[in-house]
Amino acid sequence: MKIFVSNDISEKGVALLREHFDVDVMPNMKPEELIKVINNYDGLVTRSMTKVTKEVIEASTRLKVIGRAGVGVDNIDIPAATAKGIVVLNTPEGNTMAATEHTVAMMMAMTRHIPQAHQSIQEGKWDRKSFDGIQVQGKTLGIIGVGRIGSRVAKRMQAMEMTTIGYDPYITEERAHQVGVELVDFDTLLAKSDYITIHTPLTKETEKMLNAEAIAKMKDGVRIVNCARGGCMDPEAIAEGVKSGKIAGAAIDVYPTEPLTKENNPFLGLFNVVQTPHLGASTIEAQIGVAVDVAYGVIDALEGRPVMTAVNMAPIPKSVAAVIQPYFKLAERMGTVGIYLADGPIKSVEVEYTGALAETETQALTTAFLKGLLNPILQESVNFVNAPGIAKKRNLEVKEVKANKPGYFTTAINVKIATAKGTHKIEGTLFDGKQPKIVQIDQYHVDFNPEGYLLLAPHVNKPNMIGQMATILGSAGININGMQVGSTPKSDTNIMAIAVGDDIPNDIMLQLRGVEGIIDVKLINCEG
Incomplete structure (x- = not known):
């Protein structure tokens, strides 16, 4: 590649x-x-x-x-x-810490006129009167977007004894409380803040969020910081606010059009504005x-x-990833096993999560299952982005279930695959919290790693069944990597689960199916 x-x-x-x-x-x-x-x-x-x-x-x-x-x-x-x-x-x-530190640096540089004072002294002047600032202690900082960067800015400015309020429709009151931020609506933030800093992505909802209408709702003498996305503000409106005195200062690192030039920079010549050329992430x-x-x-x-x-695709918070990440391989391989079991077009799938998985977000695991289910039968590549859309396009009904009472295994994934001819069941879990295992297929209790090729052979419980199968495989030069025999609910029958190193040609499969006492032989490529 x-x-x-x-x-x-x-x-x-x-x-x-x-x-x-x-x-x-x-x-x-x-x-x-x-x-x-x-x-x-x-x-x-x-x-x-x-x-x-x-x-x-x-x-x-x-x-x-x-x-x-x-x-x-x-x-x-x-x-x-x-x-x-x-x-x-x-x-x-x-670049979270870099952006956080740059935001704080810009806020303080604007507040104390540091760039302007530096330039003055470089010009040989000693002018202290022109650069009186204010203290941030006791002021209210309004944070638009209390995520990774916004929450870290809050923590640092709390250490400087600022009151921190925030507007963010995507976080909970509990999370805001954890980072010491009082959640308010957008208009309240505009009205109460002495400083406003924005830390949101650029979306339809946030485009030109800081515009003339928003500025009109702000306190007189407000100070604005934007080290996030240039498109979240209207630069001309902010420049006009500075000129009129409504805005006492602005610290701007990002712009709707970059690079910035003399022709498209509305802040040129404005004493109370500190500008940098998109340096928020510019640390080694x-x-x-x-x-x-x-x-x-x-x-x-x-x-x-x-x-x-x-x-x-749906974002996966760190706390969720810590729980579900070990199960991705298992979920995908269960999907692949499922498509080999299906004996006709699939009408619906139900994915049930128990134990720790029932207490967290599992949409990504269901997507992994769909990826494994669809990839072997489609010419187009199926991945974590398009798997849900492909399933929907194929009119495949997908249902997630959270079970409060776990079964035999504390935490497991149970899948039901409905076809026109009936329903197949698969159960999978992790051993030692890391080893994927398939522990049930339909009515059969099994125990195998979903890797490579697997032969499933329900058979009459009588002597030499294993020997005959092993002889056919050995004569064909097919290595057996592992074998397990378990009972089935049907009287006097067992099932063999045989892990083999290679694909099995059709003529060998016919020989295996021809062994007296073999009820069925199904070859599954667990890796698709």
Whole structure:
């Protein structure tokens, strides 16, 4: 597989990618240039400078993942990528501390006129009267977006004895309480805040959130900080607010159009405005962090594993990931086993979670199951992004169930697959919290790792059944990696579960089915 890196990222991230793939680094291509080469690559790694347009995405038949070394993904056409089943991921943790520290630095620089005072003294002046500031102690800081960065900014400014309030419709009162932030509605935040800092992604809801209408609702003498996304503000409205005195100061790191020039900078010549050229993530540590994080995300996506930071599938919080991550392989392999068991078109599936899984979010595990179920039978690639959509398109009813009372195993996944001819059941769990095991297929109790090829052979309980099967396989040069025999609910019958090293040709399968006393033989490729 080949990866295209379209912007400069830390060499540590590039080196990590090169351990797995061929990598080409060609920074700062224009969209029309990218269109010409993108079909040669399976993955694209970018930063904010590259515009990954719908035309770029549609020009590729190979692209499977787009990795953004940073947080903002407004330079990527996510709907177009999702429609093609392309994973889009970002790196929200890699530059969190850098952005937090830059926000605090900008706030204090604005408050104490540090850049202006520095420039004055560089010009040979000693002017103390022009640079009187205020103290942040006792002031109210309004935080729009109390997520990773917003909550960290709150913690640091609380240490400077600021009162912190926040507007964020996506966090709970409990979480806000944990980080010391009082949740309020948007208008209340505007009216009560002495300082306002924004930490949200750019969406339809947040575009130009800080506009003339919002500014009119703010306190006189408010101070505004934006180190998040330039599109979340109306720069002209903020500049007018500074000129009128409504806004006492502004600290701006990001802009709707970058790079900023003299022609499109409304803050030129405004004494109370501090500006930097999108430096929020510009620390050595952050650049290494986002490069390494994006590399790991791309590797996971191309090697078929779920990507915890994918932005076009349901996000997986760290607390949830800690519980469900060990079960991803199990869920996907159960789906693959299920499609081999199905004896006709599948009408519906029910995925039941017990124990610890019943107490957390499991949508991603259900998606993993669907991926395993659909991949072996479709020509198109099925992944964690498009699996739910493909299931819906095929009119496959999917139901999740949470069971309060666990069965024999404390935590397990139980699946029912309904076809026109009947229903199949599969149960899976983890041994020692890490080893995937299939423990039941239909009415049969089994115990096997869902890897490689598996022969399931219900048979009459009589001598030499195992010997005959082993002889046929051995004569064909097929190695047996493991074997288990268990009883079935039907009187005088057992089932063999035989793990084999290779696929089994049809003529050998016919010989196995021809053994007297063998009720059925089914070969399952657990890996799809």
